[in-house]
Structure formats: structure tokens, C-alpha cells
Amino acid sequence: MPSAFSMLRKLLKYKLADNSSEEKQAGCRGDAIRQEDSPLLEKRLDLIRKRLGESKDIVIREFSSNNNQVKLAILYVDGLVDRRLINDHIIRPIQSDFVVKNFSHRLAEKNALQLLKKHITSISEVAEAANLTQAIRMMFSGDTALLINGEEKILVYSTRAWDRRAVTEPETEPAVRGSREGFTETLRTNTALLRRRIRHENLRLESMKAGRRTGTDVVLAYINDIINPLTLEEVRRRIAAIDTDSILESGYIEEFIEDVPFSIFPQLERTERADKAAAAILDGRILIMVDNTPHVLIVPTSFFQFIQASEDYYERPHIAVVLRLLRLFVLNIALMLPAAYVAIITFHQEMLPTPLLLSIAAAREGVPFPAVAEALLMEAIFEVLREAGVRLPKTVGQAVSIVGGLVIGDASIRAGLVSPSMVIVVAVTAISTFALPAFNASIALRILRFPLIMLAGMMGLYGVIFGLVIILIHLAGLQSFGVPYLSPLAHGSVSDMLKTFARPFWWMTRRRADELGLQNMKRQAGNMGPRKTPFAKRELTHDNTEEHDAGKR
Amino acid sequence: MLEKGRISPRQTGQLLFITTIATVIFIAPSLIASLAGHDAWLAALLGPMFTLITLLLITWLGRKHPGQTIFQYSETILGKWLGKAVALLYVWGFLHIGAMAVREFGDFMTTSFMSHTPISVFNFSMLLLCAWSVLVGLEVIARMNEFIIILIVSFLLLILFFSLPNWELDYLLPFFARGPLPVLQAALIPAAWHGNIIVLAVILPFMTRPTRAFLAGTAAIFASTTLLTIGVVGMTAIFGPELSSSFLFPLHLFAQTINIGQIITRFESVVMTTWMAGIFIKTSVFYYCAALGLAQVLNLKEVRPVVLPLGIILGTLSISLFQDVTMLGNFLKETRPYYTISLYFLGLPLLLFAVTLIREKIFGVCFGEQTNEA
Numbered sequence: 020m021p022s023a024f025s026m027l028r029k030l031l032k033y034k035l036a037d038n039s040s041e042e043k044q045a046g047c048r049g050d051a052i053r054q055e056d057s058p059l060l061e062k063r064l065d066l067i068r069k070r071l072g073e074s075k076d077i078v079i080r081e082f083s084s085n086n087n088q089v090k091l092a093i094l095y096v097d098g099l100v101d102r103r104l105i106n107d108h109i110i111r112p113i114q115s116d117f118v119v120k121n122f123s124h125r126l127a128e129k130n131a132l133q134l135l136k137k138h139i140t141s142i143s144e145v146a147e148a149a150n151l152t153q154a155i156r157m158m159f160s161g162d163t164a165l166l167i168n169g170e171e172k173i174l175v176y177s178t179r180a181w182d183r184r185a186v187t188e189p190e191t192e193p194a195v196r197g198s199r200e201g202f203t204e205t206l207r208t209n210t211a212l213l214r215r216r217i218r219h220e221n222l223r224l225e226s227m228k229a230g231r232r233t234g235t236d237v238v239l240a241y242i243n244d245i246i247n248p249l250t251l252e253e254v255r256r257r258i259a260a261i262d263t264d265s266i267l268e269s270g271y272i273e274e275f276i277e278d279v280p281f282s283i284f285p286q287l288e289r290t291e292r293a294d295k296a297a298a299a300i301l302d303g304r305i306l307i308m309v310d311n312t313p314h315v316l317i318v319p320t321s322f323f324q325f326i327q328a329s330e331d332y333y334e335r336p337h338i339a340v341v342l343r344l345l346r347l348f349v350l351n352i353a354l355m356l357p358a359a360y361v362a363i364i365t366f367h368q369e370m371l372p373t374p375l376l377l378s379i380a381a382a383r384e385g386v387p388f389p390a391v392a393e394a395l396l397m398e399a400i401f402e403v404l405r406e407a408g409v410r411l412p413k414t415v416g417q418a419v420s421i422v423g424g425l426v427i428g429d430a431s432i433r434a435g436l437v438s439p440s441m442v443i444v445v446a447v448t449a450i451s452t453f454a455l456p457a458f459n460a461s462i463a464l465r466i467l468r469f470p471l472i473m474l475a476g477m478m479g480l481y482g483v484i485f486g487l488v489i490i491l492i493h494l495a496g497l498q499s500f501g502v503p504y505l506s507p508l509a510h511g512s513v514s515d516m517l518k519t520f521a522r523p524f525w526w527m528t529r530r531r532a533d534e535l536g537l538q539n540m541k542r543q544a545g546n547m548g549p550r551k552t553p554f555a556k557r558e559l560t561h562d563n564t565e566e567h568d569a570g571k572r
Numbered sequence: 573m574l575e576k577g578r579i580s581p582r583q584t585g586q587l588l589f590i591t592t593i594a595t596v597i598f599i600a601p602s603l604i605a606s607l608a609g610h611d612a613w614l615a616a617l618l619g620p621m622f623t624l625i626t627l628l629l630i631t632w633l634g635r636k637h638p639g640q641t642i643f644q645y646s647e648t649i650l651g652k653w654l655g656k657a658v659a660l661l662y663v664w665g666f667l668h669i670g671a672m673a674v675r676e677f678g679d680f681m682t683t684s685f686m687s688h689t690p691i692s693v694f695n696f697s698m699l700l701l702c703a704w705s706v707l708v709g710l711e712v713i714a715r716m717n718e719f720i721i722i723l724i725v726s727f728l729l730l731i732l733f734f735s736l737p738n739w740e741l742d743y744l745l746p747f748f749a750r751g752p753l754p755v756l757q758a759a760l761i762p763a764a765w766h767g768n769i770i771v772l773a774v775i776l777p778f779m780t781r782p783t784r785a786f787l788a789g790t791a792a793i794f795a796s797t798t799l800l801t802i803g804v805v806g807m808t809a810i811f812g813p814e815l816s817s818s819f820l821f822p823l824h825l826f827a828q829t830i831n832i833g834q835i836i837t838r839f840e841s842v843v844m845t846t847w848m849a850g851i852f853i854k855t856s857v858f859y860y861c862a863a864l865g866l867a868q869v870l871n872l873k874e875v876r877p878v879v880l881p882l883g884i885i886l887g888t889l890s891i892s893l894f895q896d897v898t899m900l901g902n903f904l905k906e907t908r909p910y911y912t913i914s915l916y917f918l919g920l921p922l923l924l925f926a927v928t929l930i931r932e933k934i935f936g937v938c939f940g941e942q943t944n945e946a
Contacts, residue, residue, distance in 0.1 A: 367841060372837060479686065480841055481681065481685070484849070488852055492701065496708045505719060509714075509716070
């Protein structure tokens with residue numbers, strides 16, 4: 020049987036591979052262009068018009084040099100370029116008296132490329148595209164192509180300028196203390212934000228492309244001499260293996276490169292905060308930045324990254340320790356409070372102290388549903404409210420919260436449909452979910468809550484623990500780019516464990532985390548502990564001031 | 573290789589610790605107390621020391637046959653057929669001990685928590701989890717264990733700590749009143765449970781540093797002995813030897829006595845959580861050993877095909893081996909120590925040890941070098 024399956028799989032794979040390669044051939048128009056391409060300007064422009072169709076945003080402007088020796092054409096996408104730059108620094112110098120004065124006798128088709136590039140046009144970033152396909156691809160990123168009659172190569176000027184969102188505070192990850200700069204949709208801005216934070220020669224921004232039709236830029240950011248090279252190789256390999264039409268958000272990439280895509284737990288960390296991203300790079304991790312989205316991905320990651328916030332590292336460490344323990348507690352509440360409540364109310368009433376049991380029993384009197392149904396109903400309603408609150412415009416959102424809070428909370432209790440204790444449980448759970456810093460981790464908890472409630476309704480606490488053990492088996496088996504997901508709690512060193520649950524003082528963190536297998540473990544010098552001003556020196560300054568004072572007197 | 577994962581010495585020690593402490597602290601105290609009376613703690617302290625002999629034998633054999641599990645080197649030592657017979661005996665042993673653990677848990681659940689639910693629900697659902705963890709492999713079990721060990725140890729210490737106000741140390745007197753014999757007899761009970769470190773004979777070749785096996789085993793034995801002794805002292809100090817010997821699951825009642833300021837009370841659920849987590853790891857380890865053993869005896873390429881049949885056998889055994897709790901208790905007290913120690917924990921390892929020595933010293937066979945391909 021297994022052999023038959025593997026045979027089938029092999030066959031299928033073969034088929035799939037076959038299809039994709041054919042498709043690739045068909046999908047790649049570049050070859051066709053290359054064959055028909057010719058250095059003659061007229062033919063080239065015809066070819067371009069044929070290939071690109073009647074798109075109004077593509078501007079083709081033909082002109083000739085001042086001495087009438089060279090025919091040229093400029094090609095750009097309107098809206099992606101700075102027009103003034105093109106007018107002032109490409110077209111004008113070529114047509115101006117400047118050419119007449121200095122180059123009129125020399126400028127001809129055969130040396131136009133070098134002269135234009137080196138002497139005439141005045142834009143800092145110029146590239147030579149070897150063929151038309153490449154030039155067109157660059158044009159779609161906002162560059163301007165300068166076609167020269169009779170010249171195979173094409174000059175491509177960097178003139179990118181489009182309407183971009185300003186760098187603002189990241190809305191999904193606000194912080195009291197720390198940088199308020201969040202990433203934007205423009206990749207270049209984002210890399211600049213990183214460079215501004217890490218001014219070191221070894222910060223590498225490695226560029227890749229993904230998405231056949233979207234041609235999305237993907238940048239891997241890392242520090243060359245810290246990072247584990249095996250991890251980097253693996254990330255590169257997985258991203259290069261992506262062969263898809265479109266990458267519109269980093270979420271696409273996340274799904275393509277995850278170790279276990281079926282898992283409900285996110286195996287990549289995601290952030291909008293520039294400072295958090297920089298910190299991750301300095302920890303020896305790799306950043307995957309995708310154009311057109313402010314959300315960058317961090318690999319590898321572990322489960323306990325989700326109880327850490329960047330603010331922990333800015334405020335006093337004491338509060339960070341307390342907050343992390345609190346978040347761990349809150350994580351448990353968010354996952355299993357309703358389930359535990361249902362289990363106790365249905366199966367283990369003896370576990371509650373008698374007065375509490377009596378008050379809950381009194382509150383539940385007249386509620387027509389069993390506790391499981393009640394819990395599932397309330398949790399479902401809460402999810403609906405939440406979803407409505409996210410999607411609706413802000414003005415209507417107010418109405419939703421009034422309807423939700425008043426009608427569903429208050430009226431349903433008065434009508435005797437749900438017990439007040441259940442509303443409290445659901446509300447506490449909801450708030451706990453919001454208290455977690457990582458949104459994508461709380462999604463997993465929100466979903467897992469429901470099966471746990473059902474298990475609790477079936478088998479009581481045994482069912483809850485049964486469910487938790489299933490989650491644990493799953494988590495223990497997960498890996499994120501070779502790092503066990505439960506590390507450093509499982510499979511980690513003691514110092515990593517301490518660093519995860521208790522943020523040490525900065526002068527104590529001499530080493531980076533062991534779990535990543537980095538090249539460079541040393542973070543800083545070790546002798547920066549608490550130092551007092553030498554006693555004698557203090558005496559001296561004191562004496563000095565006194566003498567000084569005395570002298571005055 | 574059937575198992576691709578590797579576990580560190582620390583993880584090995586933790587696995588050995590959990591496989592012993594998970595059941596011994598829940599069941600053994602009452603059995604020990606019924607035999608040794610006031611001196612139960614002495615028996616709990618002495619018993620596990622016997623196990624050091626087993627540990628020495630296993631690690632010695634493991635060093636002689638690097639890269640091989642007990643199922644493999646029994647064949648190397650005793651020849652094909654006799655070796656396979658010994659290996660199968662061990663497979664049965666792991667199944668039997670695993671089934672007992674599952675049964676203990678099922679009985680605990682049905683007698684103390686959910687008396688209307690049939691025991692098969694607990695046994696089979698537990699085995700379902702264990703089967704999954706066996707499929708995902710030793711490395712994942714070890715990782716889960718690192719998580720669970722924190723839970724178990726902290727909960728046990730919490731229970732013991734909160735019960736401190738109720739302790740009456742007078743119950744521990746008179747000391748040594750009945751002489752050494754009952755103490756030694758009772759010491760066999762914890763020894764029988766600590767003999768569970770025989771699983772080291774299976775997981776030793778999967779350690780990252782097999783030379784640390786002895787250290788890991790010793791640490792596990794000492795840690796669990798300490799915890800067991802504290803538990804036995806606490807139980808004797810609260811119930812007295814007579815009362816604590818009359819319950820099969822004294823820790824459960826022990827937790828019920830906790831009452832601090834009317835708030836910290838009703839700790840039974842904590843006991844249940846702890847025990848379930850512990851039994852899960854313990855059964856997974858034994859189940860894993862049995863499955864790996866059977867796969868190696870049958871020369872299979874992977875463990876997968878034997879997991880389901882073994883699980884069904886385990887579940888059936890756990891239900892049909894004993895008629896009720898009393899029979900289970902009697903078996904654990906009167907038969908199990910002699911059966912497991914004489915056969916699995918001491919008898920067969922001694923046999924393998926002796927034959928290895930004889931073949932080496934008298935016949936000049938050199939073990940250790942032939943196993944290069946393993």
C-alpha cells in the first residue's frame with residue numbers, strides 16, 4: 020500500500036513539475052521580446068506598443084539630440100516617476116545648448132550611450148539594461164528608460180517617486196515608550212528605517228523577487244557576521260522556491276515558507292515596528308521585508324516570542340518580569356478559562372468553595388441551556404461582535420459596541436438566557452485575548468478555545484487536559500527554521516530560559532540566545548555592572564568645593 | 573535507523589525522572605506504609621538505591637554495544653533466536669508495565685472523579701494521545717516532558733508545601749520498632765518502580781552524549797527518591813501509617829486536606845492534572861520502547877506499522893489484566909516487585925552482562941567493534 024501511494028505521489032509530482040515548467044515557458048514573454056527586439060528605435064517602439072497595449076499611464080516620448088545626430092525615446096510609467104527630474108536632468112541637457120557647445124561634433128549614435136551616461140545627463144543612479152525585457156521590468160518599478168536609436172543597451176535612470184504614506188506610528192503595535200516609527204508600504208523607506216538604526220557595514224539587505232506577475236521585491240535583512248548561515252541558506256532556498264503569480268502581502272510568503280503550514284500557530288513573527296525589527300536582526304535573526312506591506316516577517320521564532328513586547332526592553336526590567344509572567348498567565352486564561360469554567364460547573368462542582376458554588380448556582384437558576392451551550396453561544400457572539408467592530412467604519416462601530424454591550428450583555432441576562440457568571444467569564448477571556456502583544460498568536464488561542472469548551476462539556480477537566488495535551492504534542496513537534504518552537508523552555512539552555520521569562524538588565528546580557536546557533540555570540544563587554552564613583556574622588560570634589568567656598572569668604 | 577531524533581543528557585534524565593515519579597508518588601506510599609508502618613520513609617529512601625545496580629548494568633552494556641538498544645544487543649550477545657526471545661520478553665515487559673500505568677490512572681479517574689464513566693474511556697483516550705506522541709518520536713516526547721516536568725514538580729511541591737500546617741511528626745515514631753525486615757520488604761516496592769529506568773537501555777543510543785547516561789540516570793534516581801521520601805513523610809505525618817495504607821491513591825486525599833484560609837483549598841484537580849500529565853509521558857515512553865523493540869525484532873524500517881496494534885493490545889491489557897482496584901492494589905503490592913525486579917530489572921540485564929563477560933574473557937569475542945554499521 021505505501022509503495023502504491025508513493026508511486027502515485029511520484030507520478031503526480033512528475034506531472035505537476037511538468038505542468039509548471041511548461042507554464043513557465045509560456046508565461047515568460049521575455050523570450051518572445053528578445054527575439055523580435057532590434058536596436059532600431061522605430062521597430063523597438065512598435066514592439067513596445069504592441070506588447071504593452073494601450074495603457075494610458077505608460078508615457079513614450081520621442082525626441083532627438085540638439086545636434087540632430089541621435090534619435091532618442093524616453094519611456095516611463097506616469098505616477099511612479101518624478102517628472103521634473105526627467106525634464107530637467109534627462110531631456111533638457113540633451114536638447115540644450117550645452118550639448119552644442121561641448122559635444123556637438125562628437126555626439127553620434129555609436130558613442131551616444133557612454134556620452135549620455137557619463138557627461139550629459141545628471142541623475143545619480145544610472146544602470147544599463149542589457150535588453151528590452153529588463154528595461155521594461157525596471158520601468159514598472161518607477162525607473163525611466165532612455166532608448167537610443169541603433170544601440171542595443173538601454174539606459175535606465177532611477178527616477179522613482181510616487182505618493183507614499185508617511186512614516187506613522189504602527190497602529191497594531193502601539194507602545195508607551197520607544198520609537199513611534201512604523202514601517203510603511205514602501206520598501207525603500209523601510210530599509211532606510213533599518214539603516215538608520217543599525218549603522219554597520221555588516222547589515223546586509225539582500226534583494227530577491229517573488230511573484231511572476233506582481234514582481235514583488237523581497238528583501239532579506241540580516242547582520243552578516245552574527246547570523247547562522249544555515250538558517251539564511253534555508254530562508255533563501257524557500258523564498259527562491261516560491262513560484263506563484265502574486266505576492267501581495269507578507270502573509271503570502273509566510274504561508275509558502277512555513278515549516279508546517281497546517282499548524283494553527285504562526286511559525287513566523289510579524290511586526291510593524293522598526294525598532295522591534297532592528298532588535299530582531301541584532302539578536303541574529305533574519306528579517307523578510309516585502310514591498311507594499313508594512314508587516315515584516317522575522318525568522319526563526321519560538322512560541323515564547325509572543326509574550327514579549329519591545330517595550331520590555333526599554334522600561335525597567337522589574338516591570339518586564341512581572342508583565343511577562345502576567346502575559347503567560349493571561350495566555351492561559353485566554354485559552355482555557357471558559358473551558359475550565361464549563362468543566363467545573365458541569366462535572367466538578369465540588370472543586371468550588373461552597374459559598375461561591377451557591378452564588379453561581381443561584382445565578383444559573385432558570386438558564387435554559389447547559390453550560391457548554393451557554394459558553395459556546397456567548398463565545399460565538401463575542402467573536403461576531405469583535406469581527407463587526409473591526410470591519411465597520413468607526414462611526415458605526417460605536418453603535419455595534421452599544422448593541423453588543425447593552426443588548427447582548429444586559430438584556431440576555433435579564434431575560435434569563437445566560438447567567439451573569441458566564442458573561443463575566445467571557446468578558447475576562449476577551450480582555451485577556453487583547454492583552455497579548457502578538458495578534459497572530461491570539462488568533463490561534465481564539466480558535467482553540469472552542470474545541471476545548473466542547474471537550475470540557477463532554478469529559479470535564481479530563482477533557483480540557485486531554486485537549487491541552489494534544490496542543491502540547493503539536494507544539495513540541497513544531498519547528499521554525501530548525502529551532503524548536505517550544506524553545507527555550509524545551510530544548511534550550513538555562514540562560515535562554517531566564518532571558519525569556521525574566522528580562523535581564525542590559526549590562527547583564529552579554530551573550531545572544533544559544534538556540535539560534537549563531538556565529539557571534541558576544542553581544543557586549545562584560546564589565547558594565549553597577550559601579551560606584553570611587554570614594555576618594557568624591558571626597559576630593561567635596562573638599563574642592565569647600566575650599567573654594569572658603570576662599571571666597 | 574528507526575529513530576532520527578537525538579536527546580540531550582538533561583532530557584534523558586528528565587524522562588527517567590518522570591517515568592518513575594509519575595506513578596510512584598501516587599500509588600507507592602500506601603503500599604509502602606502497609607508493609608513498613610512508621611518506617612515507610614526509610615523504605616522509600618532505601619528502596620531506589622537497589623536500582624543503581626540496574627543502572628550500572630545498563631550503562632555498562634550500553635557502552636559495550638554503542639549505538640544499539642537492548643533489543644539489538646541481546647541478539648548480538650545471545651545469538652539470533654535466543655536474543656530475539658529476550659527482546660520480545662522486554663517488549664512484553666514494557667507493554668505490561670505501560671498497561672499497569674494506564675490502568676492505575678483509569679482506576680484513579682473512575683474511583684475519585686467520574687464514577688459513572690467506564691474505565692475504557694480513560695484508558696483508550698489516554699492511549700490515543702500516547703500513540704500520537706509515539707508516532708512523532710522520542711525527541712518530541714522529550715521536549716514535551718521538559719514542559720510537563722515543570723508542571724509536575726511545581727504542583728507536587730505546592731501540594732506538599734501547603735499541607736505543612738497539618739503535619740504531625742509524631743506519627744513517624746516509633747522509629748525502627750519492627751526491625752529491618754519489614755523495611756527491606758517494603759523497600760522492594762519503590763525499587764520496583766524506580767526499576768523503570770530500564771527504559772534507558774532503549775533510549776541510551778539516541779542520546780547526544782551516551783557517556784553521560786550514568787550521570788543522567790543517577791540524577792533521576794536521586795531526585796525522584798528525594799521527592800518520594802518527602803511525599804511519604806508527609807503522608808505518614810498527616811494520616812498515620814494505618815490510615816494512609818488503607819487508601820490506594822493517598823495523594824488525592826492528601827490534597828483534599830489542604831485548606832489555607834478557606835481560599836487555597838480543594839486541590840484534587842491539581843492532583844488529577846499532575847497525574848494525567850505524568851501518566852501521559854510515562855505511558856508514551858513505555859509504549860515507545862515497546863513499539864521500537866517490536867520494530868527492531870521484526871527488522872521493520874519504521875515504527876509506524878506496529879503502533880496501532882500495540883496500542884490496542886495495551887488498551888485491552890489495561891482493562892482485562894485486573895478485575896478491579898483491589899486486585900490491582902494487591903498485584904502492585906505482592907506480585908509486581910518480585911516479577912519485574914527478578915526478570916526485567918535485574919535478571920535479564922545480569923544474564924546479558926554475564927554472557928558478554930564470558931564470551932569476551934573466555935572465548936575472546938570482542939564486542940563493540942563489530943557494531944560499526946549500526
